[in-house]
Amino acid sequence: MSAEQRLIVIDWGTSNFRAFLVDRQSGACLESRRSEAGLKALETTEFPHYCQAQVGDWREGGRVPIYLAGMVGSKRGWSEAPQLDLPVSGRDLAAHVVAAPGLENAWIVPGVKHVDDAHCDVMRGEEVQAFGALALSGTPNADCCLPGTHSKWARLHDNRLIAFTTLMTGELYHAVRFHTLPGEPARDEAPFDEDAFRQGLARAQGEDGVLHALFEARSRHLYRGLAAEQVGSFISGVLIGEEVRAMRATRPDLERLLLIGAEALRRPYTLALEAAGLEVTPLDSDAATLAGLAMIAEHHHAQ
Numbered sequence: 001m002s003a004e005q006r007l008i009v010i011d012w013g014t015s016n017f018r019a020f021l022v023d024r025q026s027g028a029c030l031e032s033r034r035s036e037a038g039l040k041a042l043e044t045t046e047f048p049h050y051c052q053a054q055v056g057d058w059r060e061g062g063r064v065p066i067y068l069a070g071m072v073g074s075k076r077g078w079s080e081a082p083q084l085d086l087p088v089s090g091r092d093l094a095a096h097v098v099a100a101p102g103l104e105n106a107w108i109v110p111g112v113k114h115v116d117d118a119h120c121d122v123m124r125g126e127e128v129q130a131f132g133a134l135a136l137s138g139t140p141n142a143d144c145c146l147p148g149t150h151s152k153w154a155r156l157h158d159n160r161l162i163a164f165t166t167l168m169t170g171e172l173y174h175a176v177r178f179h180t181l182p183g184e185p186a187r188d189e190a191p192f193d194e195d196a197f198r199q200g201l202a203r204a205q206g207e208d209g210v211l212h213a214l215f216e217a218r219s220r221h222l223y224r225g226l227a228a229e230q231v232g233s234f235i236s237g238v239l240i241g242e243e244v245r246a247m248r249a250t251r252p253d254l255e256r257l258l259l260i261g262a263e264a265l266r267r268p269y270t271l272a273l274e275a276a277g278l279e280v281t282p283l284d285s286d287a288a289t290l291a292g293l294a295m296i297a298e299h300h301h302a303q
Contacts, residue, residue: 006030006064008055009293011125012072014039014149017050020290021058027294031058032286039077047078048102059105066106067293067300070125073098073108083113083122087160090131090292094299109296112161121166125289126152130161132292133258133283143257145247145273146285147240147265149174153247165250167243176235182217183235185228192268196230200237201272210242233268240272248276255279260288 007022015038021031033054042050051066058064073081081098093109100106111124126146133144140159146152149170155163177183199220203213217234220226226234248254256279259269266282273280 004063006058007294007297008058008064008066009290009297010051010055010066010068010072011070011128011289011293012038012068012077013070013125014076017054018286018289019055020286021055021064022290022294024294024298027291029286029290039071039074044078047072048100048106051078051100051103051106062104064105065297065301066100066103067097067109067297068100068106069109069128069289069293073111073124079108081108081110083111083124086112086114086164087162088112088127089160090295091299093127093131094296095303097296097300107300109293112164114164119165121164123152123154123164123166126154127161127164128292128296129260129285129288130154130156130292131159131295132288132290133260134159135291135295136283136287137258137281143251143254145257145259145261145269147259147261147269151243153251155251165247167246169239169243173236173239176214176217176239177232180214182215182221183231184218185221186217186232186235188229190229190232192236192264193230193233194271196226196233197237197268197271198275199226200234200239201241201275202237203234204238204241204245210238213238213242236268237272240268244272244276244278248278256281258283261285 007024009020011018017035017037019033020029072078079101096110097107100108112127114121130144141157144154151167151169153165177186217231259280260283270280
């Protein structure tokens with residue numbers, strides 16, 4: 001296979017590096033590599049050298065292009081790429097890619113922002129997955145849920161991203177579990193417990209609000225039989241339940257959505273979303289990243 005038939009796409013975030021060698025015609029992943037060398041692990045000057053070390057043998061002397069998305073394009077990353085104002089299309093992202101300094105034929109994809117008096121929000125990386133999800137599902141319109149450290153809910157219409165909201169669900173889960181008294185029994189790793197998770201979902205709907213519901217991780221552990229190994233799943237249920245409740249309230253017309261994420265996150269989110277009466281189509285986050293970056297690369301190549 002010639003260099004012109006291949007493409008390298010990289011999702012490079014705060015904590016992880018994921019690279020994929022892709023067949024441009026079919027979109028198939030030919031090979032992948034992963035590491036925990038995210039932004040936190042590298043200095044700015046190290047990015048081109050680390051990237052070349054990871055994927056240099058795929059490049060055929062630089063003829064195979066690289067497209068990078070995620071926090072790699074932030075001020076804390078390799079080189080800052082712009083964040084475009086909504087609405088944004090895949091073609092818009094392709095038109096504003098930034099050459100990655102220090103490495104030939106490598107391009108950083110911009111992020112997006114929504115800034116006005118009513119809403120102020122930013123995103124890097126998830127917009128690529130949202131466009132990839134559209135391509136995989138064969139529809140120009142969709143609502144997407146992208147769970148993670150900072151969960152994103154995105155709305156796309158006519159192949160353009162028109163709205164999104166960030167919710168700090170994953171980061172709050174970590175903070176509550178490891179830095180609060182209610183989370184104390186959940187310090188050790190434990191398997192997902194569906195019963196405890198559903199208890200948390202139910203309490204997130206309580207009249208006393210999410211702040212009380214989180215404290216119930218302690219009181220239920222003391223007096224309602226919530227075992228130490230269930231506390232983490234209960235806290236997860238409360239926080240994901242609150243995320244879904246808030247998004248249902250702000251988007252009352254919502255009936256179905258694409259759930260884009262790793263399998264470990266898709267399971268609890270599917271339970272929460274279906275409990276809220278939503279129809280869920282699950283999609284793998286790696287597949288969405290590949291499809292989105294491949295689409296952006298083709299638009300960029302055609303310009």
